[in-house]
Amino acid sequence: MARRITTQRKVIVTAVAWTIGIVLFFPILWTFLTSFKSEADAIASPPQFLFFHWTTENYLEVQSRSNYFSHFLNSVIISFGSTLLGLIIAVPSAWAMAFSPTKRTKDVLMWMLSTKMMPAVGALIPIYLLFRNTGLLDSRIGLVVVLMLINLPIIIWMLYTYFKEIPGEILEAARMDGASLSKEIIYVLTPMAVPGIASTLLLNIILSWNEAFWTLNLTASKAAPLTTFIASYSSPEGLFYAKLSAASTMAIAPILILGWFSQKQLVRGLTFGAVK
Amino acid sequence: MGSITLQKVSKVFGEAKVIPSIDLEIKDGEFVVFVGPSGCGKSTLLRLIAGLEDVSGGKIVIDGKDATESAPSERRLAMVFQSYALYPHMSVRSNIAFPLKMAGMAKPEIDKKVADAARVLNLTDYLDRKPRALSGGQRQRVAIGRAIVRQPSAFLFDEPLSNLDAALRVNMRLEISELHQQLKTTMIYVTHDQVEAMTMADKIVVLNRGNIEQVGSPMELYSKPRNLFVAGFIGSPKMNFVPQGSQTLGVRPEHIQLSMESGEWKGKVVVAEHLGSDTFLHVNVEGIGQMTARGDGSFPAKAGDTVYLTADKARIHRFNEQGLAI
Numbered sequence: 001m002a003r004r005i006t007t008q009r010k011v012i013v014t015a016v017a018w019t020i021g022i023v024l025f026f027p028i029l030w031t032f033l034t035s036f037k038s039e040a041d042a043i044a045s046p047p048q049f050l051f052f053h054w055t056t057e058n059y060l061e062v063q064s065r066s067n068y069f070s071h072f073l074n075s076v077i078i079s080f081g082s083t084l085l086g087l088i089i090a091v092p093s094a095w096a097m098a099f100s101p102t103k104r105t106k107d108v109l110m111w112m113l114s115t116k117m118m119p120a121v122g123a124l125i126p127i128y129l130l131f132r133n134t135g136l137l138d139s140r141i142g143l144v145v146v147l148m149l150i151n152l153p154i155i156i157w158m159l160y161t162y163f164k165e166i167p168g169e170i171l172e173a174a175r176m177d178g179a180s181l182s183k184e185i186i187y188v189l190t191p192m193a194v195p196g197i198a199s200t201l202l203l204n205i206i207l208s209w210n211e212a213f214w215t216l217n218l219t220a221s222k223a224a225p226l227t228t229f230i231a232s233y234s235s236p237e238g239l240f241y242a243k244l245s246a247a248s249t250m251a252i253a254p255i256l257i258l259g260w261f262s263q264k265q266l267v268r269g270l271t272f273g274a275v276k
Numbered sequence: 277m278g279s280i281t282l283q284k285v286s287k288v289f290g291e292a293k294v295i296p297s298i299d300l301e302i303k304d305g306e307f308v309v310f311v312g313p314s315g316c317g318k319s320t321l322l323r324l325i326a327g328l329e330d331v332s333g334g335k336i337v338i339d340g341k342d343a344t345e346s347a348p349s350e351r352r353l354a355m356v357f358q359s360y361a362l363y364p365h366m367s368v369r370s371n372i373a374f375p376l377k378m379a380g381m382a383k384p385e386i387d388k389k390v391a392d393a394a395r396v397l398n399l400t401d402y403l404d405r406k407p408r409a410l411s412g413g414q415r416q417r418v419a420i421g422r423a424i425v426r427q428p429s430a431f432l433f434d435e436p437l438s439n440l441d442a443a444l445r446v447n448m449r450l451e452i453s454e455l456h457q458q459l460k461t462t463m464i465y466v467t468h469d470q471v472e473a474m475t476m477a478d479k480i481v482v483l484n485r486g487n488i489e490q491v492g493s494p495m496e497l498y499s500k501p502r503n504l505f506v507a508g509f510i511g512s513p514k515m516n517f518v519p520q521g522s523q524t525l526g527v528r529p530e531h532i533q534l535s536m537e538s539g540e541w542k543g544k545v546v547v548a549e550h551l552g553s554d555t556f557l558h559v560n561v562e563g564i565g566q567m568t569a570r571g572d573g574s575f576p577a578k579a580g581d582t583v584y585l586t587a588d589k590a591r592i593h594r595f596n597e598q599g600l601a602i
Contacts, residue, residue, distance in 0.1 A: 175349060
């Protein structure tokens with residue numbers, strides 16, 4: 001029997017949902033609006049919502065002061081690079097844990113997750129020293145490795161969950177059909193796990209794109225991604241809200257667009273296996 | 277060639293001894309059925325032969341060569357799984373071609389073999405479909421197709437028909453038997469259904485708790501069961517067991533004469549099942565308990581009637597205290 005929902009209840013629930021949605025979205029909207037204001041309008045009190053003098057000068061200024069595209073390129077290389085490298089390591093690991101578990105598999109999974117519970121700053125000094133001594137400071141390759149490592153537990157966990165959904169008999173069939181381990185993974189497992197792998201990929205690109213702690217601490221200029229680019233606008237010479245907003249908008253726009261176009265895949269991936 | 281020999285094969289999972297120790301000889305071209313109740317180790321035994329599980333002890337010899345340590349792909353065996361285990365992202369054609377592709381066969385040769393297999397199994401019209409667009413019976417045929425293209429030395433079937441509906445099961449049973457007659461390749465077939473075992477096998481291996489209870493042709497098992505377990509497992513409806521002193525008498529329902537007037541045992545019909553061709557009566561016999569008897573389709577008894585049962589003396593089985601046939 002379908003549940004009966006009164007009109008009144010429907011109205012309240014809808015209103016609450018919209019309110020939460022708007023509250024969550026508002027900071028992004030505000031950043032976007034501020035990026036088109038003059039610095040004076042940006043700090044005006046009371047704040048102006050829509051009726052101010054719209055200008056694009058912040059964007060021009062930001063682009064002329066710092067090279068957006070080099071930061072953008074760094075972000076792309078670091079987020080895609082760390083995700084792909086992570087995937088190459090995570091697919092075989094998750095395969096092993098999903099299809100050939102031992103008594104300790106659950107412990108290993110928990111241990112990997114526990115590394116995410118430690119505050120990142122706890123590992124900053126040793127990592128910083130390692131980077132300095134190996135000449136990896138301010139290098140893309142260094143950031144690719146570090147971001148891969150911090151996201152690896154999540155990648156493995158997500159893939160492990162997807163792989164668990166694949167019937168073991170199909171892989172056994174491949175084995176009987178003469179597939180070697182690598183062929184089994186390439187021809188059978190991976191194609192079947194494509195939705196899961198795709199959403200893992202997307203989520204990790206987003207996570208690495210937005211990662212600020214390590215990127216800020218381990219880069220200066222050459223390898224600096226967009227997070228550093230934003231941070232450079234909250235500088236000692238005073239806060240320039242309009243320019244900071246313009247920089248932020250430019251930094252989050254690409255990932256927002258990627259997320260928008262892949263939201264179906266993301267949602268499907270994240271709820272994969274929830275309903276059979 | 278496809279002879280398989282098991283020598284003292286055992287399998288232990290943690291603390292559980294699933295298979296204590298099994299010796300078995302399977303000759304080339306034989307249709308062997310492993311049958312037994314669920315949890316008797318029959319699927320495990322098949323998986324040991326396939327190489328999907330490692331043995332804990334003993335030796336597996338395939339075609340005269342020790343294959344105990346060989347990988348599944350090196351044993352030249354093909355397996356048909358209960359869930360069909362088709363590759364869902366591949367077309368029927370690619371599914372059937374997969375083992376040939378793995379063997380590194382040339383494309384034209386693969387195409388020819390796939391076409392041949394599809395013709396034999398009536399799958400020609402479905403070659404470009406994905407498995408999800410097929411019915412259960414068609415999927416099963418694709419799984420069989422994938423097994424036959426590589427011309428294995430033996431086929432392993434793991435309860436292949438249990439996901440099909442009753443009518444289709446009878447059809448596929450027939451198809452598999454025909455296939456065996458055509459190919460004359462060794463087949464090992466696992467089932468819990470004794471009807472499948474009786475109808476298809478050259479040789480039945482009855483398993484119970486990881487041990488072989490008896491090996492023999494269907495009729496041998498039916499007419500000379502070695503012990504109570506085999507006697508009770510083979511035959512449908514089940515054999516009746518009547519305690520007599522320290523011994524147990526076994527009487528099959530079809531070896532009981534039914535009468536409304538007189539006979540050896542008197543009892544009251546609890547349930548009467550009229551199948552048309554036969555009538556099965558479940559009778560509460562005084563001093564013995566419930567017994568099942570088969571009469572012909574026209575036998576008029578109904579629930580509550582008093583009937584008389586007489587066992588065919590020549591076909592009574594006797595078992596001693598240990599449950600072994602005397």
